Amino acid sequence: MLVAGLLSAPALGGAQTAHSSSLAPAQVESLVLLGRVWGFVKYHHPRVTSGGLDWDAELRGVIPRVLSAPTTGAARDTIDAWLARVGDPPPCTRCATEPVDPPLRADIDWIRDERALGAELSARLQRIHFHRATAEDQRYVHNTRGAGNADFSDESTYADDALPPADLRLLAVFRLWNALEYWFPYRHLMAADRVALLHEFVPLVWAASDVASYRTVVVRLATHARDTHVTVIPTTGYPPPGELSIPVQVRWVEGRFVVGGYTREREGTESGLRPGDVLLAVDGAPVDSLARVWTPYFAASNDAALHRKLGAALTRGARARGAILVERDGRRMTVDVDRVATTPGGPPVRPWHDRSGDTFQRLTDDVAYVKLSTIAIGDVEGYVRDAATARVLVIDIRGYPSAFVVFALGNLLAEGSPEFVKFTVGNMSNPGSFRWTAPGRLRGTGSFHGRLVILVDEATQSAAEYTAMAFRVAPGAIVVGSTTAGADGNVSILPLPGGLRVMFTGLGVYYPDGRPTQQIGIVPDLVVLPTIRGLRDGRDEVLEAGVSQALGRPFRIP
Numbered sequence: 001m002l003v004a005g006l007l008s009a010p011a012l013g014g015a016q017t018a019h020s021s022s023l024a025p026a027q028v029e030s031l032v033l034l035g036r037v038w039g040f041v042k043y044h045h046p047r048v049t050s051g052g053l054d055w056d057a058e059l060r061g062v063i064p065r066v067l068s069a070p071t072t073g074a075a076r077d078t079i080d081a082w083l084a085r086v087g088d089p090p091p092c093t094r095c096a097t098e099p100v101d102p103p104l105r106a107d108i109d110w111i112r113d114e115r116a117l118g119a120e121l122s123a124r125l126q127r128i129h130f131h132r133a134t135a136e137d138q139r140y141v142h143n144t145r146g147a148g149n150a151d152f153s154d155e156s157t158y159a160d161d162a163l164p165p166a167d168l169r170l171l172a173v174f175r176l177w178n179a180l181e182y183w184f185p186y187r188h189l190m191a192a193d194r195v196a197l198l199h200e201f202v203p204l205v206w207a208a209s210d211v212a213s214y215r216t217v218v219v220r221l222a223t224h225a226r227d228t229h230v231t232v233i234p235t236t237g238y239p240p241p242g243e244l245s246i247p248v249q250v251r252w253v254e255g256r257f258v259v260g261g262y263t264r265e266r267e268g269t270e271s272g273l274r275p276g277d278v279l280l281a282v283d284g285a286p287v288d289s290l291a292r293v294w295t296p297y298f299a300a301s302n303d304a305a306l307h308r309k310l311g312a313a314l315t316r317g318a319r320a321r322g323a324i325l326v327e328r329d330g331r332r333m334t335v336d337v338d339r340v341a342t343t344p345g346g347p348p349v350r351p352w353h354d355r356s357g358d359t360f361q362r363l364t365d366d367v368a369y370v371k372l373s374t375i376a377i378g379d380v381e382g383y384v385r386d387a388a389t390a391r392v393l394v395i396d397i398r399g400y401p402s403a404f405v406v407f408a409l410g411n412l413l414a415e416g417s418p419e420f421v422k423f424t425v426g427n428m429s430n431p432g433s434f435r436w437t438a439p440g441r442l443r444g445t446g447s448f449h450g451r452l453v454i455l456v457d458e459a460t461q462s463a464a465e466y467t468a469m470a471f472r473v474a475p476g477a478i479v480v481g482s483t484t485a486g487a488d489g490n491v492s493i494l495p496l497p498g499g500l501r502v503m504f505t506g507l508g509v510y511y512p513d514g515r516p517t518q519q520i521g522i523v524p525d526l527v528v529l530p531t532i533r534g535l536r537d538g539r540d541e542v543l544e545a546g547v548s549q550a551l552g553r554p555f556r557i558p
Contacts, residue, residue: 023067023203030066030075031170032198033117034059037079039178040111040125042140043431044132046089051139053086056156059174060167073118080121088124089131096134096429103424103508104188106432107181135428141183148425148437149490149506150183159499162211168497169205169214173198173221176502179494180225182431185424185508186518189226197224212236214498216297222502223299226519228309228461228487230299233501239294242318244339248273249351250314252307252458254532257287257314259326261535263350264340272335273324276536280332281325282314290314301486301519304458308485312351315339352399352459355540359383363557366391367547372467373399380409384447392550393448394543395471396455397464398481404463406470407442413452413474414444420470423489424508439512442470451550452477455542456522461485466509468522480546482529484521 023031038059042048048055062082069075099105110116111125136142144151155175158168177198180187191197201221208214215237222230232238247267251260259277262268279287291310298313300306317339324335350356354371360383361369368387372395387393395409419439427433452474460468460481465488472479492506509517528545540557547555 021207021209023206026072026075027067028199028203029072030069031063031202032195033072033076034062034066034079035170035174035177035198035202036110036195037083037121037125038174039181040108041083041086041128042178043138043182045086045128046092046131046133047086048140049133049135049138055140056171058082058086059171063167063170076118076121080118080124083121083124088127092131092133094134095130096132099427099430099433099435102427102430102433102435103510103514104185104432104434106430107187108432132429138428141179141426141428143425143428144490144506147490147507148423150179150426150492152179152492152494155495156497157495157499158497162498163208163214164497166206169208169217170202172214172218172496172498172500173201173205175496176218176221176494177201179492179502180504183426183492183506184225184227184504185426185434185489186225186227186505187432189519190224194224197221211498215500218496218500218502219297222504223296225299225504226301227299227505228301228305228485229489229491229503229505231503233503238297239313240290240317242316242339243342244317244320245342246273246315246317246322246324246337247271247340248315249353250279250311251353251530251535252304252311253530253535256532257291257307257311258532258535260353260530261350263315265350265356267338267340271337273326273337274328274536275538276328276532277335278327278532279314279324280327283317283319283323287314302483302521304483304521305461305485305487308458353457354396354398354455355543360386362386362390363394363547365389366551367394367555368392369394369396369543371396371399372401372403372405372464374402375405375409377403377405377408380405381412384409384412387448387450391450392453392547393450394453394455394547396543397468397471398455398457398459398542400459400461400464401467406463406467410442410467410470410474411444412447413471413477414442415446415475416444417441418444418473419512420473421466422510422512422514424510426506434508440470442473444474446475448474453543453546453550454479455546456481456484456524457542458483458485460522461487462489462491465517465522469509469511469517472522478525478546478549479522480526480528480549481524481542482527486517486519486521488517 114122205217219237247264249260257279298309359374368390422439423437424434488509489505489507494502528542534541
């Protein structure tokens, strides 16, 4: 049962109700403390974790009182009085215990800081922590069955208003910040001073006066996770505005944004842009300036993923016709290009960097090729049989797998029972702490006896990275290409007021020996980067280099 509003204080009715659109520094300081306390209690106090209190309503009720406090000290006392009304937790019957040597500990030492909190509030928070119960699920979060990443599907969406009132906008920042603080397995890879984010974004979200500015605040806060998985839906908070797109792939090659290929073959060919064209300006705006301005809006685990996202943004816009200044063969020219709608049901789109054509291809008598972006599980055994006489099998993961073939294909490639991964999952009894799972294994049959070449690049993300980890344990396998997106692990989805949803990595992924993958990605055995000349000539330099390495002699695709 949910009991709303212990203090019976009215919630704010809009951005300008009861308070101005700007906050005084002392009010910001007080709200930052409130946000941290509210999140800590949300995930630790038995009355909240069991569903006995509507914790959103409690926040909305206490916000006006905190804002009205004449000093930060008075605001702190207001927060303590509010929690006194909530009550201390009863003595636990199955008390939680601190984990021994977890991969990531909870960062809650701040509750013992009497200088910042005052003796009374600090003691109250420590009692709540001490009497937390052993839990498998909580009211506002639980581990998904099977994978174990955080599931926030029971959170209220408050989707009636695209621009929520001020208190709900504040709730959005608090909910997102605390979700990352307690349930993001890579919290330790964020900036060291995460509290500074609250100081920055509390006044920004309070002052947001329209839907666009509100969504922009959420987007920019989410980017601080430094996680390529992070996406805010709907994506209208990202630059540039518009749902049309130039039908080309834009890649970061030799330190420049370059046309790498076409997302739609016919429209791309007709656009007048060619692979190898270096983008200099879009509709009169230099691409370097656009990238610099847009970078704070795109969450990325590493530079490779950031440039991939920026390159995709450069193709978007609202105008049906775009003027693209390019450099081609040392000459500058402007190409007028039609942007096309990216609606479902339209022509097929190829956002990846693998080969066009059939899923399985026999490149030569010695070389078989299979790409995962169009693979079906039912075809896997047939592909391995067809490749049996080849000396080299190329597995192209420069894109997202269309089916989960980690075990269906991985077991045919591996021998024995090699471990290839282990995970960290959130600890419901110790929010903010994570625990190891048992390592994942393949059950190999060794059905392919040649050399395995695994191709990866910046388009290799999440399940694609996980797949590469599994396949590289095959005997003689080599990973060829460049830095991957560095965002592995199942995604958690957090609802926010205004009908927003924020996606972020919810499961930590590591090699069996504990080496990380987040931000680092899958490190190739042989680093090969495409070149502008290679793109212009239509060569797949990554594939050719990998096969050359495996054969021990130069190889060019016929």
